[in-house]
Amino acid sequence: MTATATPTRSGPVPSDRHVVPTGATWLARDTWTEATRHLTATRRNPELLVFATIQPIMFVVLFVYVFGGAIQIPGFASYEQFVVPGIFAQTIVFGSAFTGIGIAEDMSKGFIDRLRSLPMYPSAVLLGRTFSDLLRNIFTFFIMLIVGLFVGFRLEGGLVDAALATLLLLAFAYAFSWIQALIGLSVKSVETANSAGFMWMFPLTFISSAFVDPSTMPGWLQPVAEHNPFTIVTNATRALYNGYDPGMDVVWSLVWAAGITVVFAALSFRKFTSNSK
Amino acid sequence: MPAVIADGLVKSFGDTEALRGVSFEIERASVLCVLGPNGAGKTTAVRILTTLLRPDAGRAVVDGIDVVADPRGARARIGLTGQYAAVDERLTGFENLQLVGRLFHMRTAQARSRARELLERFSLTDAGDRAVKGYSGGMRRRLDIAMSLIADPSVLFLDEPTTGLDPRSRLQMWDVIDGLVADGTTLLLTTQYLDEAERLADDIVVIDNGSVIARGTATQLKSASGGDRVEVTVSDRDDVDRVPVVLAGSLQAGVEPVLDHAARQATLPMSSTDHVVPRVVRSLDEAGIDVVDVVVRRPTLDDVFLQLTGHRAENDTDADDDDSTSAAVPEGAAR
Numbered sequence: 138m139t140a141t142a143t144p145t146r147s148g149p150v151p152s153d154r155h156v157v158p159t160g161a162t163w164l165a166r167d168t169w170t171e172a173t174r175h176l177t178a179t180r181r182n183p184e185l186l187v188f189a190t191i192q193p194i195m196f197v198v199l200f201v202y203v204f205g206g207a208i209q210i211p212g213f214a215s216y217e218q219f220v221v222p223g224i225f226a227q228t229i230v231f232g233s234a235f236t237g238i239g240i241a242e243d244m245s246k247g248f249i250d251r252l253r254s255l256p257m258y259p260s261a262v263l264l265g266r267t268f269s270d271l272l273r274n275i276f277t278f279f280i281m282l283i284v285g286l287f288v289g290f291r292l293e294g295g296l297v298d299a300a301l302a303t304l305l306l307l308a309f310a311y312a313f314s315w316i317q318a319l320i321g322l323s324v325k326s327v328e329t330a331n332s333a334g335f336m337w338m339f340p341l342t343f344i345s346s347a348f349v350d351p352s353t354m355p356g357w358l359q360p361v362a363e364h365n366p367f368t369i370v371t372n373a374t375r376a377l378y379n380g381y382d383p384g385m386d387v388v389w390s391l392v393w394a395a396g397i398t399v400v401f402a403a404l405s406f407r408k409f410t411s412n413s414k
Numbered sequence: 415m416p417a418v419i420a421d422g423l424v425k426s427f428g429d430t431e432a433l434r435g436v437s438f439e440i441e442r443a444s445v446l447c448v449l450g451p452n453g454a455g456k457t458t459a460v461r462i463l464t465t466l467l468r469p470d471a472g473r474a475v476v477d478g479i480d481v482v483a484d485p486r487g488a489r490a491r492i493g494l495t496g497q498y499a500a501v502d503e504r505l506t507g508f509e510n511l512q513l514v515g516r517l518f519h520m521r522t523a524q525a526r527s528r529a530r531e532l533l534e535r536f537s538l539t540d541a542g543d544r545a546v547k548g549y550s551g552g553m554r555r556r557l558d559i560a561m562s563l564i565a566d567p568s569v570l571f572l573d574e575p576t577t578g579l580d581p582r583s584r585l586q587m588w589d590v591i592d593g594l595v596a597d598g599t600t601l602l603l604t605t606q607y608l609d610e611a612e613r614l615a616d617d618i619v620v621i622d623n624g625s626v627i628a629r630g631t632a633t634q635l636k637s638a639s640g641g642d643r644v645e646v647t648v649s650d651r652d653d654v655d656r657v658p659v660v661l662a663g664s665l666q667a668g669v670e671p672v673l674d675h676a677a678r679q680a681t682l683p684m685s686s687t688d689h690v691v692p693r694v695v696r697s698l699d700e701a702g703i704d705v706v707d708v709v710v711r712r713p714t715l716d717d718v719f720l721q722l723t724g725h726r727a728e729n730d731t732d733a734d735d736d737d738s739t740s741a742a743v744p745e746g747a748a749r
Contacts (some may be wrong), residue, residue, distance in 0.1 A: 155477075155568075157486045158519055170516045178504035181545065251500035251561070254464050256490040257517040 157256045164264075167257040171265025172272070175239065179273060185235070189273060193228045193281040200224055200348070201288045210350055213379070221290040222375040223347030225281055226306055226367065229274045230342060233313035234334035236270045240321030241330030253412075263405055267314040274310045278303065294380035302377035305387065308394040309370045315401035322408045347371045366393040415478060417442045417569050417600040418463060423472035425458050425624075432458040434624040435472065440569070440617075443598040447615030449605055449718075455624040456604040457497065460573045463602070464494045477568040490518070493562030493570040497577060499554035500561075503546040507538050507557050510546060511564060518565040525564075532560040536590065552583030556590060569600045576610060588613060608632075608718060620722065627722050636713050643717075644690055646680045646698070647707040654680050660701045661694060678706070 179185050205216040213219040240263075243249045252262050292299040317334050324330045344362050345351070351362035362368055370393065373386035418440040425433040433455045440446040448456045461467040463474050465485040474481045481488040501510050508529050515525025533542040536556040541549060546557065555575060562570055575591065576584045591614050594601060605611055611618050612632035620628040620635065628635060636642075646657050657680040658671040665671065666683040673680050684690055691708050698705050713721075 155487070155490045157490050163519065166519075167517060170513065174502060174505065174509075174513055177509060178502065181504055246503075247496050247498040247500040248502060250466055250496055251494070251514075252517070253466055254489055254492065254494040255514065255517045256486050256519065 164258045164261060167261035168264040168268060170257075171252075171261050172269040175266060175269035176272065179269070185273075189232070189277045190280050193224070193277055194284045196224050196228060197221060197281055197284045197288060201290075204348070208349065215289065217285070217288055217290045218293070218379055219375065220348055221281075221285045221288075222302070222378050223345075223371050225278065225285075226309070226371045226374060227342040227347050228281060229278055229306055229310040230313050230367070231335070231338055232274050232277055233270065233310050233317050234331075234338065235273070235317075236267055236314040237317030237319075237321030237324075237330045237334040238327060239266060239270075240318055241324055241327045244322070245327055259409065260406060263318055263402075263409060267311060267318060270314050271307060271311050274307060278306065292378055294377050298377040298380065301387070302374035305370060305374055305377075305390050305394070308398075309390065312394040312397035312401070315398055315405055318405040319401050319408060322405060322412075341365065341367050345371060346375075366390075366397075369393060416440055417477055418446075418602060419473065419475040420459065420463060421473040421475075423459060423462055423474060424470045425455075425462060425467065426470055431624050433462075433469070433472075436621060436624065436626055437472075438619045438626065438629065440600060440602055442600050444616045445595055445601040445603060445614055447603045447605060447611040447618045448621060449608065449611045449618050450621040451606060454621045456621060457573055458624075459621070460494075460496075460571050460602065460604060464492055464571050465489055466494075490565070491568040493559075493565070493567035495555075495558045495562045495570070495572050495575060497574045499551075499558040501546050501549075501554055501557050503549075503554075506543050506545055507533060507549070507553075507560075508542045510557060511561055514561045515564045520565070528564055532563060535593075536560045550583070551579055552586055555579065555583070555587060559590060559594075563594075563599075567599075569602065570594065572601065572603045574604050574606070577606065608635075608713065612636075612712075620718065622722075628718075635718055642684055642690075643711055643713065644682050644684050644694055645707075645709040645711055646682065646694060646705060647709075648678050648680075648698075649704040649706050651675050651678050653703045654678055656701065656703060657698065658682055660697055660703065664690075664693065664697075684710075 179189075200220050201217045204220070208216050208220075210216065210219040240249070243252075249262065253259060294302075320333050321330050324333055344354075344358060345365045345368040346362065347367065351359050351368065354362055369386050370390040373383045373390045375381075376383035376386065416439040418438075420436055420438050423433050423436045424431075436455065436459055438446065438448075448459060450456050458467065462469045463476060463481060465481045465488050468482060476488050477491040479488045479491060501507075502513070505513070511529035511532055512522075512525045515528050516522065518525075520528065530539075530542070533539045536559065538553060538557060538560070541553060546554065549557065559570075559572070559575070572591070576587050579587060588610070591601070591603070595614070601614075603611075603614060615632065618628075618630060618632060618635055619626055648654060648657065654673050654675050658665065658673070661682060664684055664686070666685040671680055671682045690710055694708050695705055
């Protein structure tokens, strides 16, 4: 008895095995299939899970208890109301580095070539990867939120504002996944993807309003911190979590997130296809 | 119509011309072996035929589909197993197979039953639900080939399927490929090893520096390269020079014997290999030469290359280390 390779029924299956189905549904299905590959792997891979849970817990706890006594920010009842949104933003933006590392790993092991030789939508390779990273980031976010609530952080702005702030953070992290995707596609090894992926995120996240008020920084550094898109998204989400008026920061954060996504997704897709030149 | 047509394929990377007009065809249900040293252009040709690279010029047709005009159409008809086992080692063997099945747009139930079937066929049933991370090199290659077969491809491309395998896994891989051939799979196989090509292929195309330098069956190529050789080891180093003189009557014309005094060895091209060992031993005995060993060996890729191009195959470091072809027995190639 042999299981036949030829589909026998109509429905969501092409009638001929050589006919390549097209359309948005199939793109979504290919993307989801690719995403489940990474989600299954993440579940199995304790190191990744540890990074996704322990590391954010440590960050919240360390910052709140180590710096909490020393730092007071005018306008905030406590340091945790100020810093926890910053840690949210930093952690999930850092989490985007795994997009690049994962892509570099798939490339170095020849798995990307395997996928490129399949009749799937080629774009689903990158869409599936970034989508699975978005889901992982959501998981990480909720772990951090629970720990944040434990150490005294409160959603002063109400649930709607908090939900909006969270969506903003996730949109930003998704945008950064595409920067990392381009890095992962451009480098030659997993090690390079690792260092190239993390290196620039330290200055990006620290020269910002995430942990301290930029007005305490040296004069020459202040404009850098103030115009840093990471500052803008941190300010927007911090205001929303604390029930302050975020002003135009929400709009500008969305513009940044959309802009980064469009530009770097386009560059990544181009890089992905140009490997065949 | 042939299953695969490569017609004048040209491909350059910067200043390097990887392919300079390579043409060949593969008939349905036959096995073509592309033979050549590292850097000859074998992988480039495979990557063009499997839509991973676009040719600068020329035409590549797989199962009637032009791979440049309709890459996704071509991909639905091919299976590719590259030089490195392209498996996701974080997943189980079953999950890897199911993944590829779904990306071939099978229904989930169908992908699952096909995955189980292939695990059984490649003796991976017991390991099927374990993470691939713990698989041996041979198991990974078998899984890799199983993944390439999931949608029953019209043509299967195997790029150096045995490179880097230990001799035992290599033999297992040959059995797997024999099975595919018996099932009537159309196969393109690249290799650096003549014995592998001889064992598996119906037709052989030899490429060097991006050009086809010979084509034919294994027998045709070997006779072109001077046929079988006999390797005689004697106990007295001074006798080495006498060996070709004593055996002059049985030698093939036009191919120089190779004499290695340090190893006390003479490698001689024979005009006929019938009863060759008794004849050689008897003649040398009568001449009073003490013979330690006589080995008949078939020409290697090195010999074919030497004959066809005038230069060595330079296919690996081992070959570079050997100043004489005498040490390159076919088994030695199975690293």
